[in-house]
Amino acid sequence: MMMGQHLLIECRGEHALLNSDQLEELMTRAARAGGATIIASHFHNFGGHGGVTGVLMLAESHITVHTWPEVSYAAFDIFMCGDAKPEKAAEVIADQFPNAEVSIKAIDRGYELGSTRNK
Amino acid sequence: MMMGQHLLIECRGEHALLNSDQLEELMTRAARAGGATIIASHFHNFGGHGGVTGVLMLAESHITVHTWPEVSYAAFDIFMCGDAKPEKAAEVIADQFPNAEVSIKAIDRGYELGSTRNK
Numbered sequence: 001m002m003m004g005q006h007l008l009i010e011c012r013g014e015h016a017l018l019n020s021d022q023l024e025e026l027m028t029r030a031a032r033a034g035g036a037t038i039i040a041s042h043f044h045n046f047g048g049h050g051g052v053t054g055v056l057m058l059a060e061s062h063i064t065v066h067t068w069p070e071v072s073y074a075a076f077d078i079f080m081c082g083d084a085k086p087e088k089a090a091e092v093i094a095d096q097f098p099n100a101e102v103s104i105k106a107i108d109r110g111y112e113l114g115s116t117r118n119k
Numbered sequence: 120m121m122m123g124q125h126l127l128i129e130c131r132g133e134h135a136l137l138n139s140d141q142l143e144e145l146m147t148r149a150a151r152a153g154g155a156t157i158i159a160s161h162f163h164n165f166g167g168h169g170g171v172t173g174v175l176m177l178a179e180s181h182i183t184v185h186t187w188p189e190v191s192y193a194a195f196d197i198f199m200c201g202d203a204k205p206e207k208a209a210e211v212i213a214d215q216f217p218n219a220e221v222s223i224k225a226i227d228r229g230y231e232l233g234s235t236r237n238k
């Protein structure tokens with residue numbers, strides 16, 4: 001049974017230099033583009049050049065970000081269930097910086113996927 | 120360049136019936152087993168039988184959960200970078216209920232993965 005889709009987004013370039021306010025604004029636009037409802041947001045600055053960790057908690061699951069400005073890397077993930085459109089949200093993130101290198105991996109979420117119990 | 124590993128964990132069974140306090144306790148044990156440092160935690164109850172959404176923000180990235188008690192499904196994800204051991208964290212979650220069906224998918228995170236720009 002498929003419950004939703006989980007997109008893992010790798011960004012090399014300017015995304016990694018955004019501060020927490022800019023990331024929250026970008027992720028909020030992404031959530032809206034995907035038709036999702038934000039129920040809370042939490043961002044943490046590691047200080048100095050240490051990057052940002054942030055999450056938008058959605059009625060449809062979540063969007064997170066983690067940045068490593070020192071290596072120009074930002075990792076986003078978008079998990080949306082129901083009628084939301086995670087690929088529309090991912091487009092907003094991918095399109096933010098034309099020169100960034102962006103790759104997206106989509107994984108179906110639900111309980112008939114994957115392999116057997118893995119311990 | 121690999122920055123960390125992201126584990127997507129599908130659980131069919133009792134995990135989906137845990138309340139937010141129980142999920143936070145389980146995820147906290149998982150984070151510690153993985154050697155990670157918790158910097159914040161946020162949980163949201165959808166009310167009634169609507170399930171729970173929660174996140175532990177880690178110095179090493181995050182652990183999230185979303186539950187759908189009505190279909191006995193809980194979706195966890197564990198993203199840890201650096202020296203943390205996400206597989207140890209996943210073990211804590213997988214071992215919680217011997218009768219649950221648990222599958223785990225591991226995806227390397229970093230910017231030389233995956234396909235080219237996907238828009």
